Amino acid sequence: MFIWRNFIVGVRTLLRRSDAERDLDAELRHYYSSAIDAHVRQGLSPAEAARRVRADMGSMEAAKEVVRTGHWEALVESVARDFGYAFRTLGRAPVFTVVAILTLGLGIGSSTAVFSVADAVLLRGLPYRDSGRLMTVYEADDNGHFRTPSFPTYEDWRAQVAPDTSAIDGLAFVRGNGFSLPGPDGPDQYIAAYVTPGFFALMGNHAMLGRTFLPDEERAGASAVAVISYDFFLKRYGADAVALGSVLDVDSVPTTIIGVMPRGFAFPNFAGSSWLPPALWQPVSVFRGRQKALQLRGLHADSRTIVRLGTGADSTRGVAALRAIERRLAQLYPEQAHWNTVVLRPIGEELFGTVQPALVLLTVAILFVLLLSCANVTNILLARGSARARELAVRTALGAGRWRITRQLLTETFVLTAAAGVLGLLLAFALVGAVRHSADGRLPFATHLTIDRAAALFAAVATLGTALVVGILPALRASGGDVVGRLRGGATAAIGGVGERRLRGTLVAVQFAFALTLLIGAGLLLQSFRRLATVPLGYDAENLISFALAPPSPKYDQPAQAAALYREILEGTGSLPTVTSSAAAGGALLPTNVETEGWPADRPPPQALYHPVSAAYLKTLRVPLIEGRWFSDDDMRSPVGFVINERLAKTLVSGGSVIGRRITVHRSSQARADFGQPITMPVIGIVADIHEYDRANEPEPEVFLPYTLEVWPWMNFVVRAPNAARVIPAVVRAVHDTDPAVRFRDKPSVEERTFAGLIAPPFLTSIISGFAACALLLAAVGLYGIVAYGVAQRSREVGIRIALGASERSVVALVVREGLAFVLLGAVVGLAGAMASSRLITSLLFETRTTDVQTLVAVPILLVVVAVVSSYLPARRAAKTDPVLAMRAD
Amino acid sequence: MANISTDVIQGTLDMLILKTLSLEPMHGFGVSRRIEEHTRGVFRVNPGSLLLAFQRLERDSMLDAEWRLSDNNRRAKFYRLTRKGRRQLERETTTWALRVGAIARLLET
Numbered sequence: 001m002f003i004w005r006n007f008i009v010g011v012r013t014l015l016r017r018s019d020a021e022r023d024l025d026a027e028l029r030h031y032y033s034s035a036i037d038a039h040v041r042q043g044l045s046p047a048e049a050a051r052r053v054r055a056d057m058g059s060m061e062a063a064k065e066v067v068r069t070g071h072w073e074a075l076v077e078s079v080a081r082d083f084g085y086a087f088r089t090l091g092r093a094p095v096f097t098v099v100a101i102l103t104l105g106l107g108i109g110s111s112t113a114v115f116s117v118a119d120a121v122l123l124r125g126l127p128y129r130d131s132g133r134l135m136t137v138y139e140a141d142d143n144g145h146f147r148t149p150s151f152p153t154y155e156d157w158r159a160q161v162a163p164d165t166s167a168i169d170g171l172a173f174v175r176g177n178g179f180s181l182p183g184p185d186g187p188d189q190y191i192a193a194y195v196t197p198g199f200f201a202l203m204g205n206h207a208m209l210g211r212t213f214l215p216d217e218e219r220a221g222a223s224a225v226a227v228i229s230y231d232f233f234l235k236r237y238g239a240d241a242v243a244l245g246s247v248l249d250v251d252s253v254p255t256t257i258i259g260v261m262p263r264g265f266a267f268p269n270f271a272g273s274s275w276l277p278p279a280l281w282q283p284v285s286v287f288r289g290r291q292k293a294l295q296l297r298g299l300h301a302d303s304r305t306i307v308r309l310g311t312g313a314d315s316t317r318g319v320a321a322l323r324a325i326e327r328r329l330a331q332l333y334p335e336q337a338h339w340n341t342v343v344l345r346p347i348g349e350e351l352f353g354t355v356q357p358a359l360v361l362l363t364v365a366i367l368f369v370l371l372l373s374c375a376n377v378t379n380i381l382l383a384r385g386s387a388r389a390r391e392l393a394v395r396t397a398l399g400a401g402r403w404r405i406t407r408q409l410l411t412e413t414f415v416l417t418a419a420a421g422v423l424g425l426l427l428a429f430a431l432v433g434a435v436r437h438s439a440d441g442r443l444p445f446a447t448h449l450t451i452d453r454a455a456a457l458f459a460a461v462a463t464l465g466t467a468l469v470v471g472i473l474p475a476l477r478a479s480g481g482d483v484v485g486r487l488r489g490g491a492t493a494a495i496g497g498v499g500e501r502r503l504r505g506t507l508v509a510v511q512f513a514f515a516l517t518l519l520i521g522a523g524l525l526l527q528s529f530r531r532l533a534t535v536p537l538g539y540d541a542e543n544l545i546s547f548a549l550a551p552p553s554p555k556y557d558q559p560a561q562a563a564a565l566y567r568e569i570l571e572g573t574g575s576l577p578t579v580t581s582s583a584a585a586g587g588a589l590l591p592t593n594v595e596t597e598g599w600p601a602d603r604p605p606p607q608a609l610y611h612p613v614s615a616a617y618l619k620t621l622r623v624p625l626i627e628g629r630w631f632s633d634d635d636m637r638s639p640v641g642f643v644i645n646e647r648l649a650k651t652l653v654s655g656g657s658v659i660g661r662r663i664t665v666h667r668s669s670q671a672r673a674d675f676g677q678p679i680t681m682p683v684i685g686i687v688a689d690i691h692e693y694d695r696a697n698e699p700e701p702e703v704f705l706p707y708t709l710e711v712w713p714w715m716n717f718v719v720r721a722p723n724a725a726r727v728i729p730a731v732v733r734a735v736h737d738t739d740p741a742v743r744f745r746d747k748p749s750v751e752e753r754t755f756a757g758l759i760a761p762p763f764l765t766s767i768i769s770g771f772a773a774c775a776l777l778l779a780a781v782g783l784y785g786i787v788a789y790g791v792a793q794r795s796r797e798v799g800i801r802i803a804l805g806a807s808e809r810s811v812v813a814l815v816v817r818e819g820l821a822f823v824l825l826g827a828v829v830g831l832a833g834a835m836a837s838s839r840l841i842t843s844l845l846f847e848t849r850t851t852d853v854q855t856l857v858a859v860p861i862l863l864v865v866v867a868v869v870s871s872y873l874p875a876r877r878a879a880k881t882d883p884v885l886a887m888r889a890d
Numbered sequence: 891m892a893n894i895s896t897d898v899i900q901g902t903l904d905m906l907i908l909k910t911l912s913l914e915p916m917h918g919f920g921v922s923r924r925i926e927e928h929t930r931g932v933f934r935v936n937p938g939s940l941l942l943a944f945q946r947l948e949r950d951s952m953l954d955a956e957w958r959l960s961d962n963n964r965r966a967k968f969y970r971l972t973r974k975g976r977r978q979l980e981r982e983t984t985t986w987a988l989r990v991g992a993i994a995r996l997l998e999t
Contacts, residue, residue: 005949006950026967027917028937030917030919030965034917057936057937062938063938067938067945071945071946
């Protein structure tokens, strides 16, 4: 009640100040005249009475001021006045205002954007309960090869790990499998994840709607049920709860939807892989009988085994528990005995891969840029403070307190940074939108990137922090000091002096230190990228169109049907005008065992990527043939042998020729009924190694076979044509003409896929380079400012030097030398900073060491050149000073 | 002879005002003169502090104000004690008496 009334009256006073003033005036007038009357009644003359009253009570204005400033609204008014003054002052210097707002806005905006990405990936953690204890399990052999455990191995682990519950809380197995659903224009492809009982409990997630599986639903032979993802729920059902209980034809099997997982839950969900987040989860037991991939111990499918470590147990104990079981299994299944080691990887490390170091690097880089822009604006404000020294001195002389002036200046800075904060937030929205768009599919959980409350809070804190960092120093300097000296001095004397020049020089040195550190980072990434780009690919990557097709089910379920479709598409695209050749290549991303006679029994068999290809593959990619022969069209009809690459050939035999040697591989398509059956044929040819998907790593051993021998359920195609990009529409038409129901798994493009590996991706390299360029520009502007300022300050001295006969060159040299002193100081510090932070970047570099000589020489040279240029410009102006004018000034 | 400075004995000024107005509604100068007369010039009130105190008490609902013609036929703002103001005065009188008694005892020993 009391506060309320106080508030109302205060607000009324604020809004209708003139009414309140009139009241106050009338009341005081009555008060004073009554006092005068009282004196007159005691016999004083009216004039004498008025004099007495004034002497006793002070002036009416003073009394008014006491009343005015006594209430809370007075503070509001004074702050409002500060703001009004700040707006007017800033409005009078539009260039300064715009430059400062843009500089700070860019800094705040980009750091907020980077923060929200880093927050999603590094800080907020994964959407699973206590995700630090979740580990992915791999089996490893003595050669350091990894594989994911097969389903039978998982089942043995699960059965035997039970007694030892302290190290491991639980295990789960997940297998991904593609399926299609009828869509508005043809079937759409999705990923289903088959999960073992207790999977959701292990991850620590509950259904958002409905429920997860009941024990009855996870028994073999139970009718099909599914839990769907939030994204699928949104896309397919428009987030309508009617989805629960509805029936979905998953690969033509009627499946009842029993639950919806919360937004953000996704597993498996891997960065930079071809795995999409699953649309739905189903009990693995239902598929166990039908899928060969779930039955074979030696064949590892597209799957993951996850363990949750017990409370207080570290991964060493988890590994020990599993390895003990693995050794028992080795005795039972001797053919798997060489997979004798178990490796656990934290689930976050697997999901985010090299995104993490890249993000740490980005975060550090962006903070540098933000600090640089702060330093620059501080520098400008210091300069402005000097220019306004006389104005402020006048105000001080008229009675403004030091705190009053500091508050005034801070208000100005606050207005600047608040505007910059708003600009920055808008920018951050745009940037995060762009990242979400470009990172979708490469960064797990990218669809959930937004400027949320945490990011907005970050922006606010960054803005306030910036205001303080930027404002305090100039405000304290400008408000303090010797008023009389400033009032007396002229324009030149009003400027700070040696102390201030040193302060601003230090700021410039700091800027150059940051800029140098960033430049070295960018230089290393560019160097690494250059080396990566010059790795010989082993084939001609120019003018190739690549695409991938997924033939719809069930029309092409039979291998013969799919083979006929592939042949037609090869013919259709191959006969397009200007197309020189067209080829198909299928195959698993995971390697398969290659067995051969005479291989020592105690050594694990070599592994190779398995590629069913068409006859034109070699010609289309322009891969050199090393020995023997490549497949002919006849081989496609009646296969008689394998072609292998050089790397596999070298692994198989140490000397002599491998041509004619019989090798055995196992059918690798998990979707086919004959999955895992051996094929034995002689080697008929050897081709050169190529980097098909990844430049950074050594080419893998490969084995090729005719695509008709094992018809891969989906297929990659490559088409060669001069001016390839222009042929893309014709290729799309040719595919649709063959069968309109066929969907693209990957749309036709001429983009090289060899940079797909996340090591120093071009994206990261260009961002860091952009940051470094910004930093250099900011530092250069800062240096220009300090040198120009120094010149202005010393124009009289320069004038005298010139009058005494100093040459133009010697004046320029004098000024530049002084600027360079700060730059060199900064460069030394920056070099040390780069050394100290080199750990951040090492994992992102390809064949480039952080002590790369070219970078470490080139970057400082660039820095010095920029520094010389940006201090030369004001120096030349100084040299042109008219000595007479300079000395006569003031 | 002391000018009441609001920030030193704020509560005292408020109490003096409430006490003065408890007799009858009065305008600012009337209150000031009454305080001066009754304290025989010990307390002299500065008009700014007095009006500020009025406004504050008015915002606290201790006083009501209205414009009326005064004895000399001029418009003046008259203040009147509200019920809340009266209660506050009683409370303050009690605590004041307690305090004064305590201090007096302390000084006598």
